[in-house]
Amino acid sequence: MVRFSLAIVAAVIAPVVSSVQITVKSSGGNATTRHQYGFLHEDISNSGDGGLYAELIRNRAFQSSERFPANLSGWTPVNGAALSLKTLDKPLSRALKTSMNVAVGSSKGQVGFSNDGYWGMDVKKKKTYTGSFWVKGDYKGTFTASLRSNLTGEVFGSTELRSKARAAEWTEHSFKLVPTKSAPNSNNTFTLTFDAAGVKGGSLDFNLISLFPPTYKGRKNGLRIDLAEAIEGFHPTLLRIPGGNMLEGYTNKTWWDWKETIGPLEDRPGYPNVWGYQQTNGLGLMEYLELAEDMNLEIVLAVYAGLSLNGDITPQDQLQPFIDDALDQIEFVSGAPTTKWGSVRAKLGHPAPFKLRYVEVGNEDWLAGGAAGWESYKAYRFPMFLKAINARYSDIQVISSGSVFDGYDIPAPGNGDYHIYGTPDAMVDQFDLFDQTPVTHIIGEAAAVHPNGGSGWDGGLMEYPFWIGTVGEAISLLGYERNTDRIIGAAYAPIIRSLDRWQWAVTMIQFAADPALTTKSASWYVWELFADHLMTHTLPVASESSAFNPLYYVTGKNEDKGSYIFKGAVYNSTDGADVPVSLAFEGVKPGTKAELTVLTGPADPYGYNDPFTGVNVVKTTREKITAGKGGRFEFSMPNLSVAVLETVPSKHPKRKTMRNGFRG
Numbered sequence: 015m016v017r018f019s020l021a022i023v024a025a026v027i028a029p030v031v032s033s034v035q036i037t038v039k040s041s042g043g044n045a046t047t048r049h050q051y052g053f054l055h056e057d058i059s060n061s062g063d064g065g066l067y068a069e070l071i072r073n074r075a076f077q078s079s080e081r082f083p084a085n086l087s088g089w090t091p092v093n094g095a096a097l098s099l100k101t102l103d104k105p106l107s108r109a110l111k112t113s114m115n116v117a118v119g120s121s122k123g124q125v126g127f128s129n130d131g132y133w134g135m136d137v138k139k140k141k142t143y144t145g146s147f148w149v150k151g152d153y154k155g156t157f158t159a160s161l162r163s164n165l166t167g168e169v170f171g172s173t174e175l176r177s178k179a180r181a182a183e184w185t186e187h188s189f190k191l192v193p194t195k196s197a198p199n200s201n202n203t204f205t206l207t208f209d210a211a212g213v214k215g216g217s218l219d220f221n222l223i224s225l226f227p228p229t230y231k232g233r234k235n236g237l238r239i240d241l242a243e244a245i246e247g248f249h250p251t252l253l254r255i256p257g258g259n260m261l262e263g264y265t266n267k268t269w270w271d272w273k274e275t276i277g278p279l280e281d282r283p284g285y286p287n288v289w290g291y292q293q294t295n296g297l298g299l300m301e302y303l304e305l306a307e308d309m310n311l312e313i314v315l316a317v318y319a320g321l322s323l324n325g326d327i328t329p330q331d332q333l334q335p336f337i338d339d340a341l342d343q344i345e346f347v348s349g350a351p352t353t354k355w356g357s358v359r360a361k362l363g364h365p366a367p368f369k370l371r372y373v374e375v376g377n378e379d380w381l382a383g384g385a386a387g388w389e390s391y392k393a394y395r396f397p398m399f400l401k402a403i404n405a406r407y408s409d410i411q412v413i414s415s416g417s418v419f420d421g422y423d424i425p426a427p428g429n430g431d432y433h434i435y436g437t438p439d440a441m442v443d444q445f446d447l448f449d450q451t452p453v454t455h456i457i458g459e460a461a462a463v464h465p466n467g468g469s470g471w472d473g474g475l476m477e478y479p480f481w482i483g484t485v486g487e488a489i490s491l492l493g494y495e496r497n498t499d500r501i502i503g504a505a506y507a508p509i510i511r512s513l514d515r516w517q518w519a520v521t522m523i524q525f526a527a528d529p530a531l532t533t534k535s536a537s538w539y540v541w542e543l544f545a546d547h548l549m550t551h552t553l554p555v556a557s558e559s560s561a562f563n564p565l566y567y568v569t570g571k572n573e574d575k576g577s578y579i580f581k582g583a584v585y586n587s588t589d590g591a592d593v594p595v596s597l598a599f600e601g602v603k604p605g606t607k608a609e610l611t612v613l614t615g616p617a618d619p620y621g622y623n624d625p626f627t628g629v630n631v632v633k634t635t636r637e638k639i640t641a642g643k644g645g646r647f648e649f650s651m652p653n654l655s656v657a658v659l660e661t662v663p664s665k666h667p668k669r670k671t672m673r674n675g676f677r678g
């Protein structure tokens with residue numbers, strides 16, 4: 015009977031779980047920005063060169079800087095050729111001064127070089143690879159370009175082109191290569207050879223050797239399709255460019271100078287990237303703008319503000335040139351084609367101005383320069399930029415790189431930027447952080463990176479976005495969306511990283527040369543779910559049976575679709591029990607149908623999507639539910655779950671907007 019009495023005791027002490035009663039009013043909320051969910055991209059962990067930027071050739075133009083001297087990394091001689099770097103009297107261009115000399119020596123037959131790519135190359139049959147290179151030297155004959163296995167030597171595709179090379183000048187050669195066979199893995203190289211017998215003078219000089227697979231939206235100098243599509247797949251609506259630390263540079267001589275990132279590739283010198291490698295700047299300002307255009311993203315454009323990572327601070331009397339430069343940049347992005355910099359953009363093929371409503375001044379100015387950097391920002395750097403930008407562009411929202419929580423009493427009409435890399439608990443604490451903050455902010459960088467109890471950048475970081483952290487992110491997003499009248503949007507950061515270059519703990523998408531390894535993290539699924547149910551307005555709640563916790567939520571509607579929306583997440587429920595929810599929207603009648611999507615995670619709250627197993631730990635359940643008595647939707651949410659309910663409109667939706675509710 016012992017067992018029996020225990021059961022009775024258990025039944026008596028089990029909490030009487032009454033449902034959370036939520037009744038949503040039909041009016042009284044705030045219009046949303048319509049770009050609540052976005053991302054930050056910068057070239058970290060080879061997420062640009064060797065990542066989103068589709069170029070397959072590594073070290074294609076031997077670009078260098080004081081910090082990163084030119085080298086031949088990536089290049090291997092073929093058939094006894096001797097490779098060396100040269101700075102010729104007549105370089106390819108002012109920007110690309112160093113080239114590769116290929117000496118034939120005593121070799122006979124086909125000689126040349128191969129390139130390893132960024133930890134290999136993906137080779138797919140029937141796809142068109144677009145290549146080009148510049149050569150200087152006296153050569154009569156043909157060049158052979160091929161893609162081949164680095165393991166077996168098997169050639170998957172090759173093409174020949176007649177030489178136009180001349181001794182006295184650089185000539186460009188272009189080709190198309192269509193493999194007849196797919197490579198079984200990504201351990202492949204690109205090889206370029208020529209006939210030793212046709213070379214006069216013993217060697218040829220090469221530069222800007224480039225090979226692109228098909229690109230996203232077919233753009234020249236474009237993006238890797240699977241990565242762009244993985245990003246586009248979470249329905250982002252906001253893009254913060256051109257990154258964070260990357261903007262600032264190591265010193266005030268080497269910040270991310272946007273003028274060196276536009277125009278023909280021959281004119282781009284590259285950049286000593288602050289993440290430890292020379293960057294090509296192939297993915298430049300224009301490419302970022304085109305990415306934003308192709309994905310319908312609202313742009314948040316950051317301008318250099320006189321602070322670099324080594325703590326260089328521009329004195330007040332030397333700041334004006336940087337302000338002028340920022341005004342040029344804004345004109346390049348959004349000026350009419352008749353303006354000075356708008357006409358440069360037009361010449362680059364984009365006469366129509368890009369829409370630009372947000373400009374951010376600097377990046378994390380409270381950090382790199384210590385107290386002096388932050389003081390200078392508050393004392394003159396931000397105020398001077400704010401005044402100058404708004405004097406010329408009164409409709410642009412200027413954003414300071416710090417928030418009120420960094421101790422900045424941001425001068426009007428400036429806005430703030432708040433960054434959070436936290437534990438799951440810290441992400442949950444975000445929920446009401448902005449409830450009492452009158453100043454508008456962007457959440458320019460956000461991600462759960464530490465386990466609860468963890469901290470610091472050198473240890474205690476998770477490897478990939480992890481389920482309990484992702485639920486924490488969901489709750490912070492709910493908080494931001496509730497305050498949509500003062501939150502511009504939130505950007506996940508950083509968005510992608512190469513598995514071959516580990517530089518940052520947690521990113522939304524992982525990749526390698528082999529597209530089979532492209533992996534959407536747990537966070538991808540949560541952000542996707544929220545972003546896919548865009549609210550045009552939040553709606554207040556008439557009554558709540560309990561305060562938030564363990565259920566956190568935001569309610570609203572999509573006026574274009576004629577639907578009502580609930581987004582919620584459960585964290586740390588009592589004894590891990592399910593939380594029953596009873597939800598009604600004023601004016602929504604019994605019998606109304608809704609789609610309920612619930613995401614749950616693995617048994618281990620710290621479980622994640624491991625690219626090497628390919629197992630998705632996020633379980634998605636979707637069901638149609640119907641409003642019962644009083645128009646109430648009854649459902650329950652497990653501990654550590656994320657859910658969206660959206661009513662199915664009874665009438666035809668107004669088709670005013672494009673995908674994601676973005677107004678084109």
Ligand SMILES: *[C@@H]1O[C@H](CO)[C@@H](O)[C@H](O)[C@H]1NC(C)=O
Pocket residue numbers: 042043044496497499552553554555
């Ligand atoms: C709308 O914004 C106002 C002003 O910030 C705020 O007081 C109110 O609570 C908001 N309404 C909702 C439903 O969030």
Ligand SMILES: *[C@@H]1O[C@H](CO)[C@@H](O)[C@H](O)[C@H]1NC(C)=O
Pocket residue numbers: 133134165200201514
């Ligand atoms: C193939 O390439 C991958 C990725 O760079 C590498 O890890 C692996 O060692 C390579 N395999 C061989 C046999 O070289």
Ligand SMILES: *[C@@H]1O[C@H](CO)[C@@H](O)[C@H](O)[C@H]1NC(C)=O
Pocket residue numbers: 130131133134135164200201202203
């Ligand atoms: C090709 O093989 C060489 C020698 O084993 C190795 O160093 C290089 O990383 C390989 N490259 C690729 C793309 O697999």
Ligand SMILES: *[C@@H]1O[C@H](CO)[C@@H](O)[C@H](O)[C@H]1NC(C)=O
Pocket residue numbers: 082083084085086087290291292293
């Ligand atoms: C070549 O230069 C790059 C910097 O752009 C550096 O990352 C790499 O380690 C260098 N390689 C060698 C072999 O020195």
Ligand SMILES: *[C@@H]1O[C@H](CO)[C@@H](O)[C@H](O)[C@H]1NC(C)=O
Pocket residue numbers: 266320325326327328329332
């Ligand atoms: C660059 O930084 C140095 C050292 O911090 C400073 O003396 C100099 O004035 C700065 N120059 C500019 C143009 O910002």
Ligand SMILES: *[C@@H]1O[C@H](CO)[C@@H](O)[C@H](O)[C@H]1NC(C)=O
Pocket residue numbers: 439442586588
């Ligand atoms: C989780 O719940 C436990 C017990 O109710 C409580 O002590 C703890 O503070 C909660 N943690 C959070 C982050 O809410």
Ligand SMILES: *[C@@H]1O[C@H](CO)[C@@H](O)[C@H](O)[C@H]1NC(C)=O
Pocket residue numbers: 482584585586587589590591619653654
């Ligand atoms: C409920 O969620 C909390 C975190 O919010 C987690 O620590 C706990 O393990 C979960 N409880 C159960 C029984 O799953």
